[in-house]
Amino acid sequence: MTTVIPFGPQHPVLPEPVSLKLEIDNDVVVGVLPSLGYVHRGLEKFIDTKDYNQTMYICERICGICSGIHGITYSRAVEKLFDVEVPERAQYLRVINSELCRIHSHLLWLGLFADGFGFESLFYECWKYREDVLDLLERFTGNRVIHSMSKVGGASRDLTKEQIDQILKTLDDLEPKVKNIEKVFVNNYTVKKRLVGLGVMSKQLAYEAGTAGPTLRGSGNAIDVRNTADWDIYRDLGFKPAVAKEGDCYGRTKVRIDEIYESIKLVRNAISKLPNGEIETRVKGFPTGEAVMRAEQPRGEVVYYVKGKGTKNLERLKVRTPTFANIPSLLLMLPGVKLADVPIVVLTIDPCISCTER
Amino acid sequence: MLDNVIQNVTDIKSMPEVLKTVEGLKNDGYRYVTMICLKANEGHELIYIFEKDDKLKHLRYFVKPGEKPKSVSGIYLCALLIENEYQDLFGLTFEGLAIDYKGHLYLTPNSPKTPLA
Known part of the structure; x- marks a missing residue:
């Protein structure tokens, strides 16, 4: 029964x-x-009362963890409608913002996860390290969670030499700390007992189920939007998707830890290649047509659909998020x-x- | 300025053809990404989005006023949430949904009805 x-x-x-x-x-x-x-807030309806620039701020408020990538993806979708080329420096600034978001999101998750299986001290450690990244984002965008770093046409803020040095210093300090917590998540006997072989999804099943992000890659599928033609810049930065073959809770955990290292590498590479120049292309007029833009958030692929009708408001905004x-x-x-x-x-x-x- | 920047769109005229095409895409190894719903000419436009080898493929289908589109959740289980969402927000009725929330995925009995319709 x-x-x-x-x-x-x-x-x-x-x-x-x-x-x-x-x-x-x-x-x-x-x-x-x-x-x-x-918690349904009807944000896709709310944009009826906002112009396409203001809508960027609505999109950022969809989520407090991946807010930066929501803003960037929306901006890129609307830029497709305008067919504008964003300055290279702005593209690199977006990568730096996105990857710092991913690092703090994964550290947040690792902490919550440790708490979930009753490892309180590990939870404290993860969240303590996450604070370093949030402090960094606060220094360079003015806010801990809602960064408003992106705008339609480019970036709304530039990085100074001092800020870049701060980012590099924080990442240098963070990397060995992540290695310490990685040892516990990956090698600890008790943790492995809780995670290995639990919640298994085969490679094929995860693919057919339409999963996204670490849930998809944790089952051996090397699918990451940062690896697609829409995001050439990531290829230039030497991006490689993190994949685990296990397909269980352990595999999904390993993917997120590996992604922290990958994000640290990407930020360092983006800073080393950061070109000089403008950070914004002025966009004039109103959007017309329809566009789809994807991006890789910490939880996986987000899909933005925008449709403009030649007025200041968009006719339709649709967001398919990774948890969905x-x-x-x-x-x-x-x-x-x-x-x-x-x-x-x-x-x-x-x-x-x-x-x-x- | 571009009129339409969605690449690789196939217009489909009938619902049986939608189901047949979606089934064919699954057999060809496409992953279901999502579906977009728009108001169009008194009816609705559905844009199904699939992905394979990092390339997107779109199917576009016009739902006539009063028509009840068929659910593709029998082919791709993951389609059930988005189809239920459009039942809530646009007032569409998908026939054959794997799990049917009957217009209450998000909305309670006291919520505004079909807010995007």
């Missing part, structure tokens, strides 16, 4: 409200029904998992519900 147990919307491991109705048979999950709607793509994978990963392990599996998709519901 099965029992239905609600998981969430308020749960110690969930930073945001989402509910899963778990059908349990003898302590094992046999069915899952996700339930959303706790990853939630259906819980229907595949959770059956067969013990009730006590459900929080661990749910956390490994790094659920961001503000993004999902917008």
Whole structure:
């Protein structure tokens, strides 16, 4: 006989409200029904009252963790409509902003994850290191989470020589700290016991389920939007996607740790190649036509669709966020998992519900 | 300025053809990305987006007023959330949804009805 147990919307491991109705048979999950709607704000409707420049600030507020990449992706989608070339320096500044966002997001997740399996001191360590990156972002954008670094046509802020030195110094200090926490996540006996073989998705299943980001790459799929033609700049910076073959909670954790190192490398390379020059191309007129733009957020691929009709407002903005793509994978990963392990599996998709519901 | 910068769009005329094409794309190894819904000529326009080898492919289908489009969640399970979202926000009804939230994925009984319609 099965029992239905609600998981969430308020749960110690969930930073945001989402509910899963778990059908349990003898302590094992046999069915899952996700339930959303706790933080739906109607932001895609809200833009009816904003012009296309103001909409950038709405997009940044979809999420407090990947706000910078939301702003950048929206800007790039609208720039496609205008067919404008953004100055090279602005493109590099966007990469630096994006990768610093990814580092702090992954450190946030690692902390939450450690907390999820009861490793409090590891949680403190991860969040302590994350603060260094947030301090850096605050110094160079003025804010911890909403950076407004990007604008349609380029970047809204430049980096000074002192700020660049601060970034490099912080990353030099951060790298050995990440190596220390990596040892625990990857090698600790107890942690491995909790993660290895749990919430397994095969390479094929993860691909067919439409998953994104570390959830997709943790199952052996080397798919990362930074590796596509839309983001040539990443290829110039020597980007390589982080992939793990395990397909379980352990694999998804390793991908995120490897991505921190990759992001540190990308920021260093972007700084070393940072060209001089303008940071903005003036954009005039109103957007017409439709465009799709993708980017790789910390949680995976985000898709922006914009449609302009020659007025100051966009006719339609649609955002498909990575958690939206990853939630259906819980229907595949959770059956067969013990009730006590459900929080661990749910956390490994790094659920961001503000993004999902917008 | 470009009129339309979406590349690789296929216009599809009938719902059975949509299902057949989507099934063909799955067999060809395409990944389901998302679907866009727009208001168009009293009806709605659906743009299905797929990806393979880092290239996007788009299918465009016009939903006539009153028409109930078929769900593709039987082919790609992950389509169920976006189809339910459009039931909430645009008032569309997708037939054959793998999980049907009946217009209450996001919205409660007291919420504004079909806010994007």
